[in-house]
Amino acid sequence: MSVEANESRGPVRRVTAAEVAQGAGVSRSAVSRAFTPGSYLDADKRTRILKVAEQLGYRPNRLAAGLQGRGRSNLVAVLVGQLANHFDSDFQAILLEGLAAMGKWPLVILAAPEMIEEDILGVLGFPLDALILRGGSVGAPVVDYCSKLGIPLVVSGRVMDLPGVDSVCGDNIGGAEAAVGALIARGRRQIGYLGGPADLFSDAERRAGFHSAIAQAGLLPAATCSADYSFEGGYAAVAGLLGQAPALDGLFCGNDAMAMGAMAALREIHGRAVPEDISVVGFDDISIACWPGIALSTVRNDARATVAEILSLLASRLAEPQRPGRVVRIPAPFIARNSH
């Protein structure tokens, strides 16, 4: 039987509960009960069943079990952006850990730029416990289908103010204001903003926070530009910023990688000492930021707190599907190190 199955084409057929039942001389129900905590089953019979199951290599088929009654699949789709973004890879690890602790299985979908909507909709064929949106961008059809399919949608890193959609987002504005405040407290007056891609939610809020803090202090922005949130983007952008404001003495960057690139360019190409001649501040507090030699002053985008909120919102949504959507903001404190 087993030998025969292994020689066939297509998926190898798994051992079924019926085969275990035959081997142990019990009913198939008894096999099911042996794998269902809290079921009534004679202890000796249970031992016999588990032994045969292990010999035959039987495990209940989660697909079949998930189909039945009011069970949950426990599958959670997570749409992530480019993991080359260091904040996102740190974030994902914490999220995966949290989901595992909840007994959820994460289906991770990488939102590549060329990915079309139909590819994303494809995952909705699984009866997901939730869709967590961390990266990429989704349009109305995905939101609509989630609603119709009863799949909870939790958004991270931006706010999607729609009925039944939950969002968790760092306080970008407050964090940016704190960062610029620290530059001003250092006596910096020619302060620039090196931003991320202009179409991103995070950039819009961090840029707004920059402008608000500058205005609050009665200053004008010395220089602004956009790059792609990468080290290389930050490195290359410094020339343009210095062209706009040769006397630039403070730079707030929309994320840490760009801040590191900018620091490198300032030191290596433009002969500026950081922080003596010019202060540089980043955003996110990625794991590299605290490395000696980098010691970047930055704003903490608290991945742990964000994940905790996501999971809390998810649990709450599963318990109460009709609950109104919530928006949770995570404080984004300034972290002082040596770059400013």
Place this chain on the structure above:
Amino acid sequence: MSVEANESRGPVRRVTAAEVAQGAGVSRSAVSRAFTPGSYLDADKRTRILKVAEQLGYRPNRLAAGLQGRGRSNLVAVLVGQLANHFDSDFQAILLEGLAAMGKWPLVILAAPEMIEEDILGVLGFPLDALILRGGSVGAPVVDYCSKLGIPLVVSGRVMDLPGVDSVCGDNIGGAEAAVGALIARGRRQIGYLGGPADLFSDAERRAGFHSAIAQAGLLPAATCSADYSFEGGYAAVAGLLGQAPALDGLFCGNDAMAMGAMAALREIHGRAVPEDISVVGFDDISIACWPGIALSTVRNDARATVAEILSLLASRLAEPQRPGRVVRIPAPFIARNSH
């Protein structure tokens, strides 16, 4: 009906094919056919069905479909290590992309240190197309169950020479030899090795390559020690290495993060100029290695080539389940930058 379902407790019930059939005035078979490419179905009827399906928010349930006949779930479990390891997060992105291109859905399991075997076995309840082992460690029960369940097992980053198991691994020995060769070609004669955790496969092979190249050149190892493959570990290990060999002039590190930590410590604490006083070489060629200001000489652990082999082996295994296990080695060339 839909309103009623949305008010119930537990999972919200999805729209079924039967409901679409009723709404479109056709049989349930017709609905199934509308979603099965190549099936015979009248075009007008098909249009009507797809319209009703979209209105009701119907998508075929992948769990139910996967249960049926010889279909595949297309689920692939990927066991990953700590993503704080930058090579691993780069690698994962490439792997996810490749799996998506194959039409596979990745179930990503983070192999946390405290994870017990039963947690890993849990994922085998899904009728997986494959289990890809990238991180963590698994014992005999997982390998045994994969075999019995007919789940293909592909290992990456180490060699698991077992029947039916495929492995893809960089040429750690050859890469280490090339790195040490480059140090020797630079005239370095007091050469040390800063290794990773001693129980890891990668460390054992890189260490062996170090010793073999040193012996080949008629030298003795000047200093060796082990750290935890992190920047901080490398940073802290330098004192011990210099204690063993105060005249150390070349250092081969088991991975890039440790090499970066070592460089920082050499420059900041020990007053050594890199590469003028001492050459430092890493392993893996993570994305940060080429950043200006770091410019690390290293050995390329080719994630793209590795993923390509993994996917190729997987496709081959699915086509031919009884094929003998294969071991594929990926060349690991030396990448010369400015640290040596």
Place this chain on the structure above:
DNA sequence: GGTCTATGTGAACACGTGTGCAGATTTTGC
């Protein structure tokens, strides 16, 4: 016009599970 091929159709089946239910047995409490 008759035969063969292609297209179309719905009923019934199978996939592998957990559960409800009726009946049987054992245990507990008075």
Place this chain on the structure above:
DNA sequence: GCAAAATCTGCACACGTGTTCACATAGACC
């Protein structure tokens, strides 16, 4: 010892799909 409660058991059902099969219809060819 009796009644009630707890435990145990297998049968049959439902879950939501894709496929097979027998039958029906339309089109092409001689």
